[in-house]
Amino acid sequence: MPEVKILEEICKGCGLCCDGVCPVDILILSPDRINSSGYHPAMVTDMKKCIGCGYCYITCPEPAIEVYK
Amino acid sequence: MKLIFGRPAGLTDVKQRYCPGCGHGIVHRLVAELLVELNIRERAVGIAPVGCSVFADEYFNCDMIQPPHGRGPAVATGIKRARPDCILFSYQGDGDLAAIGTAETVHAAARNENITLIFINNAIYGMTGGQLAPTTLPGMRSTTSVQGRDIVKQGYPIKVCELLAGLDGPYYLVRCAVNTPKNIIRTKKALKTAFQNQINNKGFSLVEILSMCPTGWGMTPVQAKKWIGEVMSKYYPLGEFRNLAKEEK
Numbered sequence: 001m002p003e004v005k006i007l008e009e010i011c012k013g014c015g016l017c018c019d020g021v022c023p024v025d026i027l028i029l030s031p032d033r034i035n036s037s038g039y040h041p042a043m044v045t046d047m048k049k050c051i052g053c054g055y056c057y058i059t060c061p062e063p064a065i066e067v068y069k
Numbered sequence: 070m071k072l073i074f075g076r077p078a079g080l081t082d083v084k085q086r087y088c089p090g091c092g093h094g095i096v097h098r099l100v101a102e103l104l105v106e107l108n109i110r111e112r113a114v115g116i117a118p119v120g121c122s123v124f125a126d127e128y129f130n131c132d133m134i135q136p137p138h139g140r141g142p143a144v145a146t147g148i149k150r151a152r153p154d155c156i157l158f159s160y161q162g163d164g165d166l167a168a169i170g171t172a173e174t175v176h177a178a179a180r181n182e183n184i185t186l187i188f189i190n191n192a193i194y195g196m197t198g199g200q201l202a203p204t205t206l207p208g209m210r211s212t213t214s215v216q217g218r219d220i221v222k223q224g225y226p227i228k229v230c231e232l233l234a235g236l237d238g239p240y241y242l243v244r245c246a247v248n249t250p251k252n253i254i255r256t257k258k259a260l261k262t263a264f265q266n267q268i269n270n271k272g273f274s275l276v277e278i279l280s281m282c283p284t285g286w287g288m289t290p291v292q293a294k295k296w297i298g299e300v301m302s303k304y305y306p307l308g309e310f311r312n313l314a315k316e317e318k
């Protein structure tokens with residue numbers, strides 16, 4: 001099963017990966033976590049649904065996302 | 070578990086200083102992936118512009134030079150002619166490439182110089198605070214066109230691909246965007262073609278990329294990517310403006 005890792009310290013909370021990019025819509029900006037730059041990093045809501053397509057990685061400017069399979 | 074998507078070796082570990090949602094980071098990553106995939110990292114020489122990506126020399130894991138504003142194509146020409154084995158890419162914003170560096174751009178294209186230009190069109194001077202660029206759309210607000218670009222006072226935007234397509238010289242001219250995964254994948258394909266043209270000694274390639282500048286546009290990153298799809302790409306249509314490879318077939 002694929003797994004997505006968000007590199008929280010690199011993420012700038014831009015939200016690009018959370019807006020209609022993920023085909024199974026499992027990415028959101030964390031409402032309660034905050035990194036040392038003051039950004040709310042992205043998080044995965046339901047890892048089991050991930051299909052490992054990499055669209056989140058492709059969209060991320062930093063890149064703060066890693067996809068494992 | 071195996072890493073299938075992650076930071077490419079063509080990027081250094083330096084944390085990029087771009088604003089959240091800035092398109093520069095996406096294009097950097099695509100170029101960095103290609104440096105590895107085409108096995109050209111060891112002989113690549115990148116030219117960093119003046120603009121928000123002035124620190125690109127710290128971000129790309131290959132040889133880099135940072136010349137004066139707009140002079141990228143001239144510097145790339147010199148290095149390519151002295152060291153034809155090197156792969157030259159000049160990474161430039163719209164202020165850099167289409168305002169102060171217009172002469173260098175046009176003449177390098179007219180000479181069909183064997184170099185690759187990567188042109189970030191974000192319709193604004195990002196670094197200096199969101200001033201009007203040659204690419205700012207009619208009616209678009211900037212800090213020096215607060216009521217919106219007035220074509221009577223400030224003239225019409227420059228469409229770089231269309232302009233250069235009026236020359237016989239250039240080998241490959243294409244406009245892409247980084248607003249959706251599909252368009253990002255297409256942008257990577259265009260950049261790959263541009264590098265391959267240079268490897269095969271075909272001549273001048275320019276990849277124009279419509280790129281989000283949420284800060285300069287006064288938008289959230291998500292609003293900015295939508296604006297590219299709904300407004301910017303209507304004024305700057307995506308697609309190939311020249312591809313001599315197709316005529317050679």
Ligand SMILES: Cc1ncc(C[n+]2csc(CCOP(=O)(O)OP(=O)(O)O)c2C)c(N)n1
Pocket residue numbers: 118119120121122138161162163164165166169189191193194195196197202
């Ligand atoms: C000779 C010279 N003139 C003007 C400037 C000021 N300046 C710095 S960056 C810039 C324009 C940047 O805009 P652009 O090329 O579109 O890059 P962006 O930041 O939008 O990526 C200007 C005019 C300068 N540094 N040097």
Ligand code: SF4
Pocket residue numbers: 004021022023024025026027049050051052053054055056057067
């Ligand atoms: S790899 Fe694809 S399915 Fe998994 S989180 Fe990223 S975009 Fe969603």
Ligand code: SF4
Pocket residue numbers: 006010011012013014015016017018041042059060061062063064065090
């Ligand atoms: S696209 Fe990247 S930087 Fe933006 S929120 Fe998602 S993980 Fe963070």
Ligand code: SF4
Pocket residue numbers: 086087088090091092093121191195196281282283284285
């Ligand atoms: S000002 Fe615009 S181009 Fe410059 S880093 Fe910020 S978003 Fe990117």
Ligand SMILES: [Mg+2]
Pocket residue numbers: 120162163164189190191192193194195202
């Ligand atoms: Mg610009």
